[in-house]
Amino acid sequence: MKLKNVINHFHNLLDAPLNPEDAYDIWASTYDLEDNNLVFKLEKEILDSFFVNINLEERNILDYGCGTGRNWKRFISQNPKSITGCDVSSNMLEKLKQKFPSYTAYLIKDDSSLPFLKSSFDFISSTLVIAQIKNLKKIFSFWNDWLKPGGIIIITDLHPEILKSGGKRTFQDNGKTLEVKNYIYTIDEVMKLCRTFNWKIIETKEKFITEEVKHYYAEKNALHIYDKFSGMPLVYGMFIRK
Numbered sequence: 001m002k003l004k005n006v007i008n009h010f011h012n013l014l015d016a017p018l019n020p021e022d023a024y025d026i027w028a029s030t031y032d033l034e035d036n037n038l039v040f041k042l043e044k045e046i047l048d049s050f051f052v053n054i055n056l057e058e059r060n061i062l063d064y065g066c067g068t069g070r071n072w073k074r075f076i077s078q079n080p081k082s083i084t085g086c087d088v089s090s091n092m093l094e095k096l097k098q099k100f101p102s103y104t105a106y107l108i109k110d111d112s113s114l115p116f117l118k119s120s121f122d123f124i125s126s127t128l129v130i131a132q133i134k135n136l137k138k139i140f141s142f143w144n145d146w147l148k149p150g151g152i153i154i155i156t157d158l159h160p161e162i163l164k165s166g167g168k169r170t171f172q173d174n175g176k177t178l179e180v181k182n183y184i185y186t187i188d189e190v191m192k193l194c195r196t197f198n199w200k201i202i203e204t205k206e207k208f209i210t211e212e213v214k215h216y217y218a219e220k221n222a223l224h225i226y227d228k229f230s231g232m233p234l235v236y237g238m239f240i241r242k
């Protein structure tokens with residue numbers, strides 16, 4: 001058994017949250033098969049509304065924490081000049097490369113820098129990632145370097161309020177529920193950090209757990225979770241301009 005698998009095995013026994021690298025290396029085989037995922041549905045509504053005001057034609061895109069490239073069809077449909085991805089999970093990147101073989105994606109470790117020149121990108125997307133980044137200030141400062149003046153950043157993630165109230169980022173693996181480790185950044189903290197780089201927050205959107213989505217929980221035999229979190233914001237998104 002590989003050392004990594006041994007570590008995962010003990011993590012599982014202890015039910016401790018997994019590091020993103022390990023978690024997504026496991027989740028990669030089923031991530032694109034996620035069916036009826038409420039987070040994806042609500043996040044898509046946020047992205048749809050942001051994308052009304054985004055034109056990516058001939059633009060250079062960076063997808064930070066790109067995973068399997070869930071949003072890349074949306075990007076490609078707008079004829080961008082380039083799309084570059086980066087992620088901490090080699091298995092997620094492997095899936096992305098199978099789907100989009102002609103694009104470049106980097107494997108990153110320990111929130112380290114990447115070989116991009118200043119002002120390389122017009123658009124940075126980071127969807128469902130930032131609460132897994134240990135040193136958000138450092139990453140924002142990389143983005144600030146790599147993004148052109150006037151460039152756009154789109155962030156989405158699980159809402160900090162739900163994470164603070166015990167909500168978890170989980171997935172199923174062989175009948176077992178595994179959890180990914182999160183760092184909680186409140187919306188105020190994210191906004192404050194944006195302002196330290198003089199970025200302008202154009203819009204923040206939140207999506208709530210309402211009666212309308214109760215059936216998602218019912219279908220997964222998770223009405224107890226619905227009862228616990230009903231009325232709370234589940235996902236948020238931020239549209240930012242440098």
Ligand SMILES: C[S@@+](CC[C@H](N)C(=O)[O-])C[C@H]1O[C@@H](n2cnc3c(N)ncnc32)[C@H](O)[C@@H]1O
Binds near residue numbers: 020070134
């Ligand atoms: C929920 S997935 C989202 C993937 C993709 N952005 C999407 O919207 O489907 C989170 C992704 O972030 C990556 N990730 C987690 N922590 C990261 C970090 N510190 N830097 C870069 N990527 C990270 C994970 O490996 C995973 O692929």
